[in-house]
Amino acid sequence: MVAAGYLARAGKKVLVLERRDIVGGACVTEEIFPGYKISTAAYVNSLLRPEIIRDFGLEARGYELLRRDPSSFSPLADGRYQMFWADAKKTHAEIAKFSTRDADRYADYEAELERVAALMEPMLMAPAPDPLSRSLGDLWNLAKMALRWRPEVDTILRLFSMSAADYIERWFESEPLKARLATDGVIGAWAGPRTPGTAYVLFHHVMGQAHGQRGVWGYVRGGMGTITAGLADYVREKRGTILTEAAVARIDIKQEKVTGVTLADGRSFQAPVVLSNLDPKQTFLKLIEPTHVSNELRRDVDNVRCRSGVVKINVATNGVPNFTSLPSNGPGPQHRGTIHFVESIDEIDAAFDDARAGRPSTRPVVEMCIPSVVDPTLAPPGKHFVSLFVQYAPYQRSDGLVWNKEAKDEFARRAFAMIAEKAPNWNDIVDDYMVLTPVDLEERFGMTGGNIFHGEMTLDQLAFLRPSRSLNRYRTPITGLYLCGSAVHPGGGVMGAPGFLAAREVLGRRA
Numbered sequence: 378m379v380a381a382g383y384l385a386r387a388g389k390k391v392l393v394l395e396r397r398d399i400v401g402g403a404c405v406t407e408e409i410f411p412g413y414k415i416s417t418a419a420y421v422n423s424l425l426r427p428e429i430i431r432d433f434g435l436e437a438r439g440y441e442l443l444r445r446d447p448s449s450f451s452p453l454a455d456g457r458y459q460m461f462w463a464d465a466k467k468t469h470a471e472i473a474k475f476s477t478r479d480a481d482r483y484a485d486y487e488a489e490l491e492r493v494a495a496l497m498e499p500m501l502m503a504p505a506p507d508p509l510s511r512s513l514g515d516l517w518n519l520a521k522m523a524l525r526w527r528p529e530v531d532t533i534l535r536l537f538s539m540s541a542a543d544y545i546e547r548w549f550e551s552e553p554l555k556a557r558l559a560t561d562g563v564i565g566a567w568a569g570p571r572t573p574g575t576a577y578v579l580f581h582h583v584m585g586q587a588h589g590q591r592g593v594w595g596y597v598r599g600g601m602g603t604i605t606a607g608l609a610d611y612v613r614e615k616r617g618t619i620l621t622e623a624a625v626a627r628i629d630i631k632q633e634k635v636t637g638v639t640l641a642d643g644r645s646f647q648a649p650v651v652l653s654n655l656d657p658k659q660t661f662l663k664l665i666e667p668t669h670v671s672n673e674l675r676r677d678v679d680n681v682r683c684r685s686g687v688v689k690i691n692v693a694t695n696g697v698p699n700f701t702s703l704p705s706n707g708p709g710p711q712h713r714g715t716i717h718f719v720e721s722i723d724e725i726d727a728a729f730d731d732a733r734a735g736r737p738s739t740r741p742v743v744e745m746c747i748p749s750v751v752d753p754t755l756a757p758p759g760k761h762f763v764s765l766f767v768q769y770a771p772y773q774r775s776d777g778l779v780w781n782k783e784a785k786d787e788f789a790r791r792a793f794a795m796i797a798e799k800a801p802n803w804n805d806i807v808d809d810y811m812v813l814t815p816v817d818l819e820e821r822f823g824m825t826g827g828n829i830f831h832g833e834m835t836l837d838q839l840a841f842l843r844p845s846r847s848l849n850r851y852r853t854p855i856t857g858l859y860l861c862g863s864a865v866h867p868g869g870g871v872m873g874a875p876g877f878l879a880a881r882e883v884l885g886r887r888a
């Protein structure tokens with residue numbers, strides 16, 4: 378949608394083709410339960426680039442980011458809890474309940490990430506410089522980058538190479554704090570907190586800014602679909618056309634040049650330029666006839682890793698969880714932000730160990746958000762939309778079972794049990810729920826392996842290597858075919874940057 382917006386803004390004739398009956402991909406609001414507005418997949422925002430909000434006038438089109446204060450709540454089995462507030466003094470007091478040393482260090486930890494994020498930020502809206510390229514522009518950009526990164530190069534190397542756990546343990550000793558931070562290192566990753574490279578995933582989550590504050594995530598009023606609906610509105614205003622229920626079956630190619638696309642229902646459209654926001658496996662292996670994919674390209678695409686253990690469970694409830702550690706009769710501060718249920722890094726690691734062996738986690742890692750507490754328009758009066766981002770469930774199970782309704786319900790029960798340990802009323806307030814396993818995410822949104830970032834975010838699949846060296850510049854070996862989704866630099870999340878950069882490449886304005 379972002380690529381379409383920039384192309385339409387430049388006066389190009391744009392056609393957006395969407396397989397589903399709603400446009401917006403994994404960033405949508407859907408009425409999956411009557412009277413509810415559910416952010417079916419993506420549920421919080423921080424990464425969306427301010428340039429994109431501005432260029433498409435998204436605020437005038439209804440986009441509003443809602444603050445979550447406190448931003449997180451961790452209820453503990455021993456009756457205590459920890460919260461993170463916008464007010465640094467209050468957060469200091471919360472951390473000091475478990476370690477005064479950690480409380481005193483927290484501001485320095487945040488400052489370190491903030492400094493590195495500020496250095497990296499210019500990379501988000503520019504193609505990643507390629508050290509193997511012979512272009513003077515690339516070499517110049519690399520030199521500039523090296524100079525810019527120099528003061529923080531030790532931290533940068535740590536963030537790119539260390540595990541989230543090792544990075545966090547350089548700073549902190551108390552388990553509730555370490556566990557809460559480590560979850561950011563495994564969000565959407567096929568990895569545990571002790572897997573090398575996960576410190577980068579943690580860092581990726583502090584790259585954005587909500588309300589001008591780095592690393593802060595907010596809810597979008599009306600659900601995440603407000604963002605993509607605003608983009609669609611812009612595209613239509615610029616005379617672009619958006620067709621839903623329009624599944625592309627084939628990207629048409631003649632003499633290694635794109636000529637258009639053919640839909641599953643037989644309609645076809647001619648175009649000199651086609652942008653695909655599907656990942657490279659979907660684009661090259663599903664939508665292009667094999668004769669147009671060279672052996673080298675096929676090998677590159679085969680090697681892109683898209684594993685995932687993510688399950689999204691959307692729940693309709695008739696109340697809010699009542700936590701033993703902070704009881705309440707209704708919504709309170711503990712319900713506003715992200716609620717964490719794991720208490721230690723080892724617990725997260727054990728959950729991943731299960732999945733690595735092909736088993737759904739016995740004690741899954743659950744991240745709960747209740748956006749309707751902050752935005753009551755999302756659910757009928759007295760009801761709530763509870764979003765559960767749960768890890769890990771392997772795409773392919775070692776027990777040979779498939780992810781049918783029974784298997785999904787069984788996994789949901791494990792996640793619900795984790796919640797009920799801390800909020801005993803949980804099972805009583807659940808009215809209905811929908812479970813999206815990695816297989817469902819692949820089927821519903823076209824994400825290979827259910828990988829929410831269209832490709833794992835590990836060092837070998839980042840920057841000039843995203844998704845592979847041969848596809849790192851939005852262009853592809855097929856003339857007129859471009860990649861514009863999360864699979865390309867700077868990667869996943871509701872950010873818009875890949876779409877901006879792909880459109881720029883099409884328009885010939887290289888950064």
Ligand SMILES: Cc1cc2nc3c(=O)[nH]c(=O)nc-3n(C[C@H](O)[C@H](O)[C@H](O)COP(=O)(O)OP(=O)(O)OC[C@H]3O[C@@H](n4cnc5c(N)ncnc54)[C@H](O)[C@@H]3O)c2cc1C
Pocket residue numbers: 378394395396397400401402403404417418419420421422423424623624625626654655687688689818821822823824828829830831861862863864868869870871872
């Ligand atoms: C469960 C989940 C939770 C997430 N949570 C967050 C979050 O809270 N915050 C955040 O910033 N990011 C989050 N993400 C990541 C974010 O949603 C994605 O990175 C982002 O949506 C990717 O955008 P995209 O345009 O690249 O592709 P997508 O959003 O994946 O869109 C691809 C679109 O292509 C369509 N399509 C597929 N095949 C065809 C075809 N053959 N023809 C036509 N159309 C087709 C699909 O229906 C889909 O609409 C989450 C993702 C998931 C799955």
